[in-house]
Every structure is written in C-alpha cells, then in structure tokens.
Amino acid sequence: MKTIFTIFFIVLSVNSFSQATISGQVLTKNGEPIPGVNIFVENTYDGASSDAEGNFSFTTTETGEQKLIASFIGYKTWQKLLDLDAEINLQIELHENINTIDAVTITAGSFAADDESRASIMKSLDVYTTPSANGDVMAAIRTMPGTQASADDGRLLVRGGDAYETSTYIDGLIAAKPYYSKTPDVATRGRFAPSLFNGVQFNTGGYSAEYGQALSSVLVLKSTDLPDDDNTGISLMSIGAEANRTERWENTSLMVSGGYTNLSLYDKIFNSSIDWEKPVESVNGSAVFRHKTRSSGMLKAYINADYGELAYLVPTGNSGNKMKISNKGGTVYSNLSYHDCFSEKSCYRIGVSSTWQDNRLGLDSDDVNTKELNIETRFAVVHDISDGVKLTWGANETFNKYNQDYIENKNVLYNGTFNDHLLGAFIEPEIKFSKNFGIRPGIRTEYSSAIQHWNIAPRFALALKTGKKAQLAGAWGLYYQTPQADYLKINTNLDFEQATHYIASYQFGDNSERLFRAEAYYKKYKKLITYTLAENGLPENLQNNGHGYAGGLDLFWRDQKSIKGFDYWLTYSFIDTKRKYQYYPEEATPYFISKHNFSAVGKYWVNKINTQFGASFSAASGRPYNNPNTNEFNAERTKMYSDLSLNMSHVFYLGNQYSVLYCSVNNVLGNNNVLSYRPTNVADAQGNYTLVPVKRDIKRFVFIGLFLNF
Known part of the structure; x- marks a missing residue:
C-alpha cells in the first residue's frame, strides 16, 4: 500500500x-x-x-x-x-476596432459636452464662469458660433431662425417653456440652473432623427446622476438669495432648493433705460430625486415651479404718453425618466415631462391671459447590433392644450383655444465601415391631430477622418414644425412649416487641448406662416405661403493648452438670410439678424490665490429695422453692437466643501448700444412716425454673489 x-x-x-x-x-x-x-x-x-x-x-x-x-x-x-x-x-x-476612442464621430451641426464625448465644448462650470452669461445656460450658449447677439431678447436665435425654431430637451424629454416669460424690449433668461446638468449637446442644424419640432436647432441637456455626498448651499446675491439641501444615501439622493429675486433695490442704485413701475420679483423652488436601481438602471425625477411679476412703461409717441406693460404668472415643469439595459448590447430610455403655464400679459387696459399644458411621453431603444453598427429607434406622443383670452376693458374680446396630439416615431442606424468612415441615415415621421397632417423627414449624416485628429463631416435633412400656438388658436387649417438643411464641416484637434472647427451651411425654408394684421392687432388670413433661405459660415477655436491655467475660445459667424413670413410684405432680412457676429471668452486661473479671472467680448454688425417713413421694408440698419464683460471667482473652503465669491460686470465700457428701433403708431403733421430706440435695460449690470457650501 x-x-x-x-x-x-x-x-x-x-x-x-x-x-x-x-x-x-x-x-x-x-x-x-x-x-x-x-x-x-x-x-x-x-x-x-x-x-x-x-x-x-x-x-x-x-x-x-x-x-x-x-x-x-x-x-x-x-x-x-x-x-x-x-x-x-x-x-x-x-483586426482594428472601429469603435475606439480615436474613431470617427458624426459631428456635423453638433457641439457636444458630456462624459462620453472627447470633443466637449461647454459644461456647467463653463456656464458659471463665462462673464457675459451670469449663470444662464442660454446666454453661455450664445458665445457659440451660429447664434445671434440678442441683448434685447435673451433666447437662442440660431442660423437665421426665429426663437421658436429651437427646442430644448432635458434627458431626452421636451421642456416646452425653457425661458421665463418674454415681454417687448426686455431680455429674458433660461429657466433652468446649469448645476443640474453635466452635459450639453447644442445642435445648430442637421440634428438626429430622434428629435423633431425644430426648424433650426435643438439644445439637449443631460442631468447629473447621484451626487457625491450631502451638501447644504446658501447663495447671497445682489439681486436675491437661494438655498438648497442635498441628501445622499447609498443608491438614492434628494435635493430641494428655493430662491427669491427682487430687482427693486438694484433699480434704485443703477440707472435703467426701462421705466420700471414694478421691477422683476420672483420666487422659485425645485426638487430632484435620483435612485440607482441596479448597475445599469437610473431613475430621475425633477420638478421646478416659479412665479414672478413685473411692470414698466414704454413711450407711445403720443404727446409723451406712456403705455404700461405688465406680466405675471407661474410655471410648473416636471420630468420623470428611467434608463436601463435589456442586455449588454440593448438599452432603453423612457420618460414623461409636463409643463403647465398660467401667464397674464397686460397692455394698458387690455389683458392677454394664457393657460397652456404640454405633456410628452417618449421612449427610445439603442441596439449594438454588431461591431460598428448601432440602431436607435423610438416614439413619442406630445399633448398640448391651449387657451387664451384677449380682454379689452374687462370684456373678453376674443378667445382662442385648441388641443393637439402630436405623434412621432423614428429609426436611425449608425454604421461605421471603419474607424475612419461612418454614416448615419435616419427617418422621422409625425402626425398632428390639430392640423391633421403627416410629415416624413429623411435625414443623413456622414463623417470621414482625414488625420489622427482631423475629420470632415456633412449632413442633410428635412425638418418640420407645427405652427405656433399663436396661429393655431385662430386657424387649424394649416400645414407644417418646413426647412431643408445642408451642412459641411471640418474639425481638427481635441477640445481638451486645442480644437478648430469650420462649418458651412445652407437652409431652405418652405411653408412658413404668413398673415395680415387685423385692426385689433390679431393675425388674419393665415396661410403657409412663406419662404426663405439662410446660408453662412461658422468658425470656432478653443485652446486650453498653450498657456497653463488659461482657457479661451473664439467664434465668428457670417450669415446671409432673407425670408417672407409673418406680416412681412416681401422677402427681407429679419430684424434679429446681424450679418457678422464675433465673440471671445477667456478665463485664467491664479493658483496662488485660488481665483479665476474672466473676460468676454462680443461684437455684431448692425441689425435691420423697419422705418415706416421709407418705402423699403427692413432696409435700415442699427450701428454696430459691442460688449465687454469681466468677472472674478474666488474659491475658498468651509470645512471640506468649497465656496465661491463671485463678481461680474457686463458692458464694462458702458456702450450705449441701440439694439433696434420701434415705430410708434402716431404720425406727426408731415405723416412721419416717431422711432423709439430699443436699448438694453441696464447699461452696466453689476452682479455680486456669495455661494456658500457646507
């Protein structure tokens, strides 16, 4: 043994x-x-x-x-x-993997910034530290090429498009009212705080078939996931105050915040071109809930509510008389989304968003009371079919309920109302034949119950790498938009407005170091809404007889490497555009268009004193305006517009949390920019109408904020 x-x-x-x-x-x-x-x-x-x-x-x-x-x-x-x-x-x-980090990316018309993009352009920190933005996402985006300087508007005006031609999405779901209410001659600002988002995708044209209802562009905001830890924040500002509290558990977090804004004291200290009767006063509150269900699943719920009011006087040209314009109302926006994966190669996103707005616009003794409800449900599925082939498809349903009363001397002169169900579906493969060449064909279709019309919108994009950090890209597509509520409340016997995009771009470099981008584009408009003005100022004879074009060149350069601690970007845009739409008697350049737009933003971090200094400069050629004393429509131009803004951000710590002392000054040089001219409706003895200059409400805007975190 x-x-x-x-x-x-x-x-x-x-x-x-x-x-x-x-x-x-x-x-x-x-x-x-x-x-x-x-x-x-x-x-x-x-x-x-x-x-x-x-x-x-x-x-x-x-x-x-x-x-x-x-x-x-x-x-x-x-x-x-x-x-x-x-x-x-x-x-x-x-064999080469065509999905590597240096593989071609289809970027025509798109500026992206998120954790998955190696050509990030703008993140929330960029928004907060851009001097001219004052913490407004939309104002920061206006330093990107393709946008218009709009100190009297505040909304995004992209490549010749009107403000309504840009749609905003949060986590893939529509935000129907991304701006605070707009009143004549006074700029508005974006409704959502930059700190909510860790990714920005700004599409100036040629965008994905996943999105519709935008003739010019879409802004897609991606919200943050679970925060790192608990946090309490208090913000003391020259125009108000805010407070927030974040609780973080293992797989769950909850953040609640509230704020108050009042410009009364500010208006008393600084001169304003606006004759305020009641400066802006508003309150807002929000809550964000996040829950990680498993390794790939994330549930997000967000709600924001705000209420505000203002009132000011504008000259009428009638013996010094003035008209009172007032605005007050509230908005509630909610967004519920969930994303997860069926398998390693198939994932999905589902969600629902809603916007409720009750707004009252006062025009002397007249009132325009508007109530609007917008609810969207949406889902999208992404399949990695094989190496180099990805298929995205999905659908959405958007319900819009609109009611407006026009009240004259306390009597209801007019009531406009409509309901609309918009059904949309899309399918879009992305095919990379190699790491140097890829295409993205797609098709989208929509049906509107209000106008009872279908549309079919084919789209196509491609990209070709021409070097290690260089590529060419192009895009073409049809884009449709349901007529605005201001028209559907009067007449639903209309069709979709339409635009065709042609885009070619060249990009070199990496935004983490240096990035150069040049993009040429051409847009052809069809079926734009036209109308004539009735005696009461309401549109009549509504038709889809409008048309137009927009073509131009956008240039972008960003450098974060050449000088240690210094980050800057330069943009230039040229545009040639004319259109016949709304009440225009002929094809003309719209009043909000500057043919040349330039901006420069620079930020320098001084490590020894934990302080960042920033400067931004913007300039634009004159905008057209209509002088009723001449025979040619929108033929005259304002003088050149320019703005130099400075800011400073000093970082210090309270315990292990950082806090910031922030100061900014807009239009440091005090340029008395005339943005446009508004004709009055009263003529003198010779039949000439008085023109009232439209200027920014405050020549120099000074903002001081102390943002404390505990």
Missing part, C-alpha cells in the same frame, strides 16, 4: 509541475507586427506581452482545453480554444 501511495504522489507531483510553452507572433491583417499586445490564458496569471517584432512566449501549468486571449487597445479582442497538452506556436491576427 505504501508503494502505491508513493507512486501516486510521484505521478501527481510530475503532473502538477508539467508546463506547456505557448509562443507565436501578433500581426495586423496587413502582416505588420503589433508590440505591447497582452496574451494570456483565461482566468489565470499566465501570459506575456508581445515585443517590438510582435513575438511572445510564455509557459503555463494549465492543461487540457483552455481559452487563449489576446487584447490590445484599438483592436478587437482575439480568442481561441487550444489544447495545452502539447507545445503551441501560432500566429495571431488582430
């Missing part, structure tokens, strides 16, 4: 220390050696890396059938089952 056990242990010992040698060479499909490839036996530490000639060799104590794996960044992983009971010498051929 002892002999048997001795023989058994000898055999076991020999088998335990027997070794097989695995050697070979790793090559590309063209026969070129690949150094640095990791070759190993699955679930073991046995392996080696290929040398400069692609050769490798190692030994293993594993026996029988085992899986050998070879992996290297930029190439598809190679796997093969081998019998390790014999010596092995083999040749491994690796």
